Amino acid sequence: MAKRNAFRNASIAVVALWLGLFALLPNAGLLLVTVLQRGEQDFVEPVFTLANYARLFDPTFLRILWDSIALAATSTFVCLLVGYPFAYRIAMARRSVRPWFLLLVIIPFWTNSLIRTYALIILLKSQGLVSDVLLFLGFIDAPISLMYSDLAVFVGLTYTLLPFMILPLYVSIDKLDRKLLDAAKDLGAGSLRAFWHVTLPLTMPGIVAGSMLVFLPSLACFYIPEILGGAKAMLIGNFIKNQFLVARDWPLGAAASTILTLLLVLLIVAWWLASRRVAAREKHEQDAALFTEAG
Amino acid sequence: MFMRRLGMAWVWLVYAFLYLPILVVIVYSFNASKYSTAWSGFTLDWYAKLLANTPLVDAALNSLSVATLSATLATLLGSLAAMCLHRYRFPGRKVLHSSIYVLTVSPDIVMGISLLIFFIALRMELGFVTLLIAHTTLGLPFVTVTVLARLAEFDEHLVEAARDLGASEAAAYRHIILPLTLPAVAAGWLLSFTLSMDDVLISFFVTGPSFEVLPLKIYSMVRLGVKPDINALSAVMFGVTIVLVLLAQALTNMRRK
Amino acid sequence: MQRLLATVVMLLLWTGVAVSAEPKVLNVFNWSEYVPQTVLDRFTKETGIKVVYTTYESNEAMYAKIKLLRGKGYDIVVPSTYFIDMMRKDGLLAKIDRAKLTNYANLDPRVLHQPFDPQNEFSVPYMWGNTGLMVNRKVVDPATISSWNDLFRPEFKGGVILSDDLRDTFGIALKALGYSVNSTSEAEIKAAYEWLLKLKPSVRVFDVTATKQAFIAEEVKGGMSWNGDAFIAMNENPDLAFVYPKEGLPLWVDSLAIPIGAEHKDNAHKFIDFLLRPDIAKLCVEEYNYSTPNLAAQKILDARHAQSRATSPTDADLKNSEFTNGVGKALDVYEKYWEMLKTAD
Numbered sequence: 017m018a019k020r021n022a023f024r025n026a027s028i029a030v031v032a033l034w035l036g037l038f039a040l041l042p043n044a045g046l047l048l049v050t051v052l053q054r055g056e057q058d059f060v061e062p063v064f065t066l067a068n069y070a071r072l073f074d075p076t077f078l079r080i081l082w083d084s085i086a087l088a089a090t091s092t093f094v095c096l097l098v099g100y101p102f103a104y105r106i107a108m109a110r111r112s113v114r115p116w117f118l119l120l121v122i123i124p125f126w127t128n129s130l131i132r133t134y135a136l137i138i139l140l141k142s143q144g145l146v147s148d149v150l151l152f153l154g155f156i157d158a159p160i161s162l163m164y165s166d167l168a169v170f171v172g173l174t175y176t177l178l179p180f181m182i183l184p185l186y187v188s189i190d191k192l193d194r195k196l197l198d199a200a201k202d203l204g205a206g207s208l209r210a211f212w213h214v215t216l217p218l219t220m221p222g223i224v225a226g227s228m229l230v231f232l233p234s235l236a237c238f239y240i241p242e243i244l245g246g247a248k249a250m251l252i253g254n255f256i257k258n259q260f261l262v263a264r265d266w267p268l269g270a271a272a273s274t275i276l277t278l279l280l281v282l283l284i285v286a287w288w289l290a291s292r293r294v295a296a297r298e299k300h301e302q303d304a305a306l307f308t309e310a311g
Numbered sequence: 312m313f314m315r316r317l318g319m320a321w322v323w324l325v326y327a328f329l330y331l332p333i334l335v336v337i338v339y340s341f342n343a344s345k346y347s348t349a350w351s352g353f354t355l356d357w358y359a360k361l362l363a364n365t366p367l368v369d370a371a372l373n374s375l376s377v378a379t380l381s382a383t384l385a386t387l388l389g390s391l392a393a394m395c396l397h398r399y400r401f402p403g404r405k406v407l408h409s410s411i412y413v414l415t416v417s418p419d420i421v422m423g424i425s426l427l428i429f430f431i432a433l434r435m436e437l438g439f440v441t442l443l444i445a446h447t448t449l450g451l452p453f454v455t456v457t458v459l460a461r462l463a464e465f466d467e468h469l470v471e472a473a474r475d476l477g478a479s480e481a482a483a484y485r486h487i488i489l490p491l492t493l494p495a496v497a498a499g500w501l502l503s504f505t506l507s508m509d510d511v512l513i514s515f516f517v518t519g520p521s522f523e524v525l526p527l528k529i530y531s532m533v534r535l536g537v538k539p540d541i542n543a544l545s546a547v548m549f550g551v552t553i554v555l556v557l558l559a560q561a562l563t564n565m566r567r568k
Numbered sequence: 569m570q571r572l573l574a575t576v577v578m579l580l581l582w583t584g585v586a587v588s589a590e591p592k593v594l595n596v597f598n599w600s601e602y603v604p605q606t607v608l609d610r611f612t613k614e615t616g617i618k619v620v621y622t623t624y625e626s627n628e629a630m631y632a633k634i635k636l637l638r639g640k641g642y643d644i645v646v647p648s649t650y651f652i653d654m655m656r657k658d659g660l661l662a663k664i665d666r667a668k669l670t671n672y673a674n675l676d677p678r679v680l681h682q683p684f685d686p687q688n689e690f691s692v693p694y695m696w697g698n699t700g701l702m703v704n705r706k707v708v709d710p711a712t713i714s715s716w717n718d719l720f721r722p723e724f725k726g727g728v729i730l731s732d733d734l735r736d737t738f739g740i741a742l743k744a745l746g747y748s749v750n751s752t753s754e755a756e757i758k759a760a761y762e763w764l765l766k767l768k769p770s771v772r773v774f775d776v777t778a779t780k781q782a783f784i785a786e787e788v789k790g791g792m793s794w795n796g797d798a799f800i801a802m803n804e805n806p807d808l809a810f811v812y813p814k815e816g817l818p819l820w821v822d823s824l825a826i827p828i829g830a831e832h833k834d835n836a837h838k839f840i841d842f843l844l845r846p847d848i849a850k851l852c853v854e855e856y857n858y859s860t861p862n863l864a865a866q867k868i869l870d871a872r873h874a875q876s877r878a879t880s881p882t883d884a885d886l887k888n889s890e891f892t893n894g895v896g897k898a899l900d901v902y903e904k905y906w907e908m909l910k911t912a913d
Contacts, residue, residue, distance in 0.1 A: 023479065023480040023481040023484070024395075024399055024480055027391050027394070027395050027399075028395050028399065028401055030388070030391065031388060031391055031392040031395055031407070032403070032407060034388055034447075034448070034451070035392070035407060035410050035411070035414075035451075038426065038429070038444060038445075038448040039410050039413070039414050039448060040406075040410055041429065042422070042425030042426055042428070042429050043410070043413060043417070043425065045425055045428065045429075046421060046425055057658065059635070076904075076907050076908055076911050077907075079911045080907070080911060083911070098325060101318060101321050102321060102322055102325045104318065105315075105318030105319060105321060105322050106322065108315070108318070115497075116560070117322075118498070118501075119556060120326065121326075121329065122501045122505065123549070123552055123553070123556065124329045124330055124332075124333050125505045125509075126504075126505065126508060126548065126549070126552055127333055127336065127545045127548065127549055128508070128509060128525065128526060128529050128545060129509045130509075130511075130526070130529055130530060131336060131529065131541060131542065131545050132332045132333070132336070134778075135332035135333070135335040135336045135339075136332050137778070137781070138332075138335050138339065139331065139332065139335060141785050141787060142785060142786060142787055143785075145331075145335075161787055163773075163787055164772050164773045164787070175328070175329070175332070178325075178329070179501075179502070179505065180453075180502060183457060183498040183501065183502060184456070184457050184460050184495075184498070186494075186498070187457060187460060187461050187494050187495045187498055188460055188461065188464065190494060191461060191464045192464075207314070218464070221459075221460040221461075221463040221464065222460050224460070225456050225457060225459070225460035228412075228415065228456060229415065229453060229456060229457075229502075232415045232416045233415070235416070236416070236417075236418040236419065242732065242774075243777070243778065246771075246772060246773030246774060246775070247732045247773065247774035247775065247910075248768075248771065248773070248774060248910070249910060249911065250907055250910035250911055253418060254910075255907070256418050256420060256421065257418075257420050257512075258903065258907075260420050260421075260424060260632065261420070261626065261628030261629055261631075261632055262628050262734065262899075262903065263899065263900065263903045264628075264632075265900075266424075269420075269421075270421070273417070273418055273421045276416065276418075277413055277416050277417070280412070280416045281409060281412060281413065281416075284412050344804065346780055346781065346784065346800055346801075346804055349784075349785070364605070366605075366621060424632065424636070427633070427636055428636060431636060431637065437637075437641065515624065515629060515633070516632075516633060516636075519622075519641060520595040520597070520620045520622045520641065520642060521620070523620075523621075523622050523623075527622075527623060528600060528623060530625050531599060531600030531601075531623040531624060531625040532600045532601055532623075
């Protein structure tokens with residue numbers, strides 16, 4: 017009995033200590049900065065104010081927030097569309113080759129992402145590879161450039177964040193109990209129905225995890241919209257960076273960061289509740305199906 | 312059968328998408344032109360320059376060591392955290408869980424500056440240790456989220472059975488939970504390693520002159536244009552990775568025999 | 569007892585030696601690729617001092633870090649124009665001992681005694697440059713381009729490149745309207761914003777890092793470019809031309825400075841003096857193609873650089889040009905309009 021508690025307590029203690037020191041404390045400090053005033057000599061002055069939050073309720077900032085969320089959501093969706101079939105097919109492959117497939121996904125990402133982004137320019141630019149291929153296939157008449165466009169930004173974000181979608185998806189799909197799928201088929205469900213009612217709900221944790229690991233970083237990412245998109249729009253990542261570095265208005269930057277975090281925590285909580293309810297319902301239905309099958 | 316073929320075709324298509332820019336990087340590392348994105352002739356000059364550029368190579372080695380260590384640490388702590396959050400009920404559990412998500416959302420610049428202030432307050436010297444702590448903290452939530460997703464589908468009965476048979480909590484973790492979540496743990500390690508190798512903003516603030524890392528060098532070199540010697544370095548690192556992977560493959564095959 | 573005494577004496581001698589001589593190390597915090605490796609190697613060879621070179625990619629990031637570290641950790645930093653002003657006022661820079669700089673007289677008076685450091689007590693110019701107008705001959709005849717307002721010409725439609733640096737871009741707009749790049753008047757800044765807003769539909773990209781590539785690959789038809797970038801771009805693509813608009817341009821200068829908490833101030837002075845040598849300054853210019861503040865070096869530049877109007881502009885070229893200086897609280901106004909410009913369609 018004592019041994020169990022020791023391990024449990026030690027684990028919790030270690031994790032709590034690390035997160036407390038290096039995550040909670042700095043973020044608490046950040047929270048504090050949001051209600052202080054910007055300083056002349058130092059970065060912040062110990063004067064309490066809520067003005068920073070008030071200043072964020074202006075149309076420019078709300079527009080920046082909206083643009084960023086729209087971009088991140090679309091990229092996440094594209095990543096999901098590209099990544100799910102990929103992860104699914106790999107998970108269905110022979111057990112011995114699966115790790116290699118995964119490794120092959122990750123290896124490109126050990127090349128610095130900035131360099132790969134610049135390599136994308138060579139593909140997307142005027143008279144670049146994509147243009148040449150399209151020309152060759154007859155889809156276009158004259159060379160085109162895909163640079164400095166929304167499309168280029170989507171390609172860049174998807175490219176950079178794909179493994180963060182594929183890995184959690186794979187992990188989830190891999191765990192899938194094939195017997196459930198077989199049971200559904202036996203009960204007369206077509207492939208599509210089996211997928212919709214069995215596979216999809218059961219792999220929902222993977223989808224949620226993957227989506228979060230793509231959505232959240234793509235919100236904060238600023239260099240891809242800059243390099244591939246031409247920096248014509250301002251996104252929340254640029255805004256926060258600007259406040260901290262260029263405008264030297266730490267309280268405003270910290271407040272923006274906090275609002276972002278709050279919004280996303282709300283989103284995550286909503287997802288969480290929804291997926292738990294769906295999972296509970298599906299589990300209930302599966303238990304019922306297996307029960308009737310067994311009985 | 313058709314679906315399987317179609318699926319495989321999609322897999323190869325995605326791989327092509329992922330590797331095409333790498334191919335571009337490698338090809339352009341032989342490009343004689345320093346700044347142009349057009350091809351102007353084959354040369355090995357850049358590789359020669361790379362061998363002579365010791366600061367760049369040093370930075371690359373530094374990055375590799377920090378990435379490996381921080382990924383390992385992040386995986387250890389992250390998997391532990393995931394297990395704690397999944398299995399145990401304790402006061403402050405919700406706070407811990409939320410702080411994991413807050414970390415994933417945290418913009419790099421915020422994390423970088425707040426950690427720097429923290430290190431300064433503790434009078435720590437900026438360098439390898441501070442960078443290690445920062446990168447571990449960076450990768451930790453990614454590991455936790457990935458492992459938690461796997462644990463969500465975990466069959467509790469297995470652990471119950473083991474416990475009934477007299478296994479301690481630690482033993483249950485070591486022999487049942489860890490092996491069954493190994494794919495998720497490995498995936499988490501890979502994600503953390505990637506994050507560390509790529510991180511620029513956090514590294515900028517928390518490292519010191521004694522420990523320069525590759526992404527910083529690259530990010531500031533990019534200001535004057537990505538030159539082929541960076542492409543040469545990337546090509547070399549890519550080549551080394553492939554060699555290591557093939558080596559590992561050969562070793563696993565040997566062991567099986 | 570004897571042993572103890574010997575140990576104490578040895579310790580004292582050891583610490584005495586360690587304190588009296590500066591270790592042969594120099595921590596340089598600079599832009600990447602801003603001092604040629606050959607120069608650093610020569611410095612080490614001649615003085616025996618090892619150079620540890622760390623980099624930053626923007627003045628703002630460098631400023632934040634140095635300020636948080638209270639000027640400790642690095643021996644040399646290279647801030648641009650108005651950052652010297654800020655760091656000086658924040659007490660982050662150490663006074664430079666002119667007596668230790670034997671080559672100081674080589675410097676061009678045009679670049680000295682700027683408002684951000686009137687007596688040059690805290691900074692020594694290293695490299696300076698400007699942001700001019702580059703155009704592609706295939707689109708317009710460069711001889712017909714003489715003003716920033718020419719960017720509105722229909723030939724440039726949809727192919728303009730502006731800088732992603734707010735001071736630089738607002739700088740050219742202010743110049744186009746006849747104001748100073750260091751304007752603190754809200755009315756003038758607003759007018760500059762409206763000028764830029766009118767131009768925005770034609771703007772293809774806001775860039776700082778890949779300007780020359782964009783011009784070389786002909787992704788853009790005309791726009792802002794640093795003179796050093798222009799030199800390189802014109803070399804790779806002969807269709808490009810660099811123009812000095814008649815209203816003037818924003819100028820910048822990067823200077824060597826010593827943070828107040830530097831641990832190797834002696835070595836730092838040696839390094840600065842080394843860089844002030846004409847033969848060394850010449851190497852730097854020929855590597856990076858920006859303008860040198862070193863008159864002695866200017867005289868011995870190779871023909872390509874000496875004759876290039878990009879690297880070596882004439883006085884007439886720079887008429888009406890100004891160095892970008894600090895604007896104090898007005899920076900908030902600039903930032904506000906910058907955000908509005910970026911979020912506008």
